[in-house]
Amino acid sequence: SSSEPLSLFRRALQRSAMATSRRPGRALLLVVAVATCLAYCLQCFVPTPGTSQEIQDRSSELQLGIAASAALPALTMLAEDAEAKYGDQRRWSAVLVPLTTLVFPIVVFGTFTLYAFTEDVFWKLIPSKRGVEQENAWRENPLFANSRDPLKGFINVDDYEKGLEEAW
Numbered sequence: 001s002s003s004e005p006l007s008l009f010r011r012a013l014q015r016s017a018m019a020t021s022r023r024p025g026r027a028l029l030l031v032v033a034v035a036t037c038l039a040y041c042l043q044c045f046v047p048t049p050g051t052s053q054e055i056q057d058r059s060s061e062l063q064l065g066i067a068a069s070a071a072l073p074a075l076t077m078l079a080e081d082a083e084a085k086y087g088d089q090r091r092w093s094a095v096l097v098p099l100t101t102l103v104f105p106i107v108v109f110g111t112f113t114l115y116a117f118t119e120d121v122f123w124k125l126i127p128s129k130r131g132v133e134q135e136n137a138w139r140e141n142p143l144f145a146n147s148r149d150p151l152k153g154f155i156n157v158d159d160y161e162k163g164l165e166e167a168w
Contacts, residue, residue, distance in 0.1 A: 114121045120130040138144045151157050 120128045123131040123134070138147070146152050151160070154160055
């Protein structure tokens with residue numbers, strides 16, 4: 001009976017060894033992914049002036065990214081044709097039915113209700129008493145008194161007008 005726990009331990013050890021030996025590809029995939037990320041991260045930094053000449057000299061060589069982008073259109077021939085299948089109707093109706101029966105009517109009817117029952121609901125878009133009052137209040141402020149002038153902010157307005165005359 002003392003050998004029984006030992007044999008159970010050996011079996012468990014063998015099972016764990018078999019489980020780890022079955023999938024060596026995961027570690028390899030992780031190493032490849034980390035190496036790819038590292039290679040892309042190294043390209044994000046600006047090189048020093050001495051090495052930038054070396055990089056320009058290497059740019060005349062074949063670049064794999066350009067070759068892969070040229071091969072992508074050929075791979076589209078392998079794609080399946082776009083066609084409506086039986087399951088697509090259910091998927092689209094799951095999105096469009098709530099959207100058209102709940103969301104759109106609530107937005108439209110809510111906007112109409114605000115417009116119909118409030119005097120100055122869209123006072124920035126439609127001229128109203130409140131909009132005129134707000135505009136006059138902003139005009140009284142010296143920083144915003146000339147905010148509607150399209151030439152405001154130019155350093156040399158005469159140079160701008162002279163350039164327009166020359167271009168015309």
